[in-house]
Amino acid sequence: MPTILDHHEQLIESLTRDVRFLSVSQIAHQWYSGEEGIAHEMIRKLEEAQLVVRESHLLHPELEIKGPEFTWSPGDPEPDLGPVAYRLRKRWCLQKQMMDLIFPTKGACEHFGGVRVRPRASEFSHDLHLAGVYLFLHNHVIPGSDLHWVSGDMLRSDGSTGDYGGHVPDAVLVNAQGQLHSIVEGGGSYARTKLAAIHREYRERAYQIW
Numbered sequence: 001m002p003t004i005l006d007h008h009e010q011l012i013e014s015l016t017r018d019v020r021f022l023s024v025s026q027i028a029h030q031w032y033s034g035e036e037g038i039a040h041e042m043i044r045k046l047e048e049a050q051l052v053v054r055e056s057h058l059l060h061p062e063l064e065i066k067g068p069e070f071t072w073s074p075g076d077p078e079p080d081l082g083p084v085a086y087r088l089r090k091r092w093c094l095q096k097q098m099m100d101l102i103f104p105t106k107g108a109c110e111h112f113g114g115v116r117v118r119p120r121a122s123e124f125s126h127d128l129h130l131a132g133v134y135l136f137l138h139n140h141v142i143p144g145s146d147l148h149w150v151s152g153d154m155l156r157s158d159g160s161t162g163d164y165g166g167h168v169p170d171a172v173l174v175n176a177q178g179q180l181h182s183i184v185e186g187g188g189s190y191a192r193t194k195l196a197a198i199h200r201e202y203r204e205r206a207y208q209i210w
Contacts, residue, residue: 003206008042009171010031010110011030011031011046012046012051012052012104013114014134015052015102015103015114016104016109016111016112016113016114016115016209017112017113017114017151018134018149018154018171019101019130019134019151019154020119021101021127021129021131022101022131023062023099023131024036024099024100024102025041025062025099026048026135027039027102029082030138030139032059032137033068033206042200050105050107051104051105051107051108051137052102052103052108053102053103053105054101054103055100055101056099056100056101057098057100057101057124057187058096058099059096059124059125059128060092060096060125060128060129061094061099062128062129062132062197063091063129063132064134065210067210068208068209068210069084069209071207071209072083072199072202072204072207073206074204074205074206081192081195081199082192084196085190085192085195085196088187088189088204088209089190091187092125092188092189096125096136099128100113101207104116110157112203114154115153115154115199117153125156126186127186128172129186129187129188133157133186133210134169136210137149137173137184139172146175147174147181148175149171149174150172151170152168152170155168155172164183164205167189167201169183169184169185170184170185170186171183171184171208172184180206182205182208183202183207184208185208185210186209186210187209195209
């Protein structure tokens with residue numbers, strides 16, 4: 001495995017285990033102080049090492065993330081999901097744009113024990129948003145705690161799909177003992193009926209919609 005992993009192991013681990021892809025902008029802000037020129041150069045080296053591939057796709061611009069749009073814990077009062085649906089839908093209003101996305105290679109996934117799942121065409125904008133949620137939690141919530149992120153794809157790979165009411169979450173936060181802290185869902189342009197279905201599945205557990 002190329003020595004470049006010594007310097008970019010966290011990036012490759014994120015791509016192989018935590019998210020399906022990252023945008024160049026996300027990579028630049030997370031690992032290269034916002035310098036997209038430096039990020040492009042580092043990505044080029046990772047491409048040469050056959051650890052990542054770059055693709056251009058048309059998708060909704062990244063959403064600004066400040067925190068979850070909705071949180072639930074067992075015992076909370078029954079939620080009014082209409083306003084939540086309105087807040088979610090009004091975010092997805094911008095024109096789609098071409099964006100460079102960075103995916104892990106099969107070899108990188110095999111080395112890090114990750115999974116390589118190709119998003120459906122309808123999932124790209126959602127998965128970009130979910131990657132932003134991952135980075136937000138990685139920077140603002142997980143440090144100083146015993147929590148870590150487990151993606152829905154890793155749950156499927158590990159055979160843990162039956163633990164969440166029959167619906168596989170986008171991701172979960174678990175503690176050092178592997179106990180569930182919270183389910184994490186990236187909020188698409190969801191109608192109230194969709195949110196009600198999610199609530200029925202998860203109401204016995206803590207969950208967040210971002």
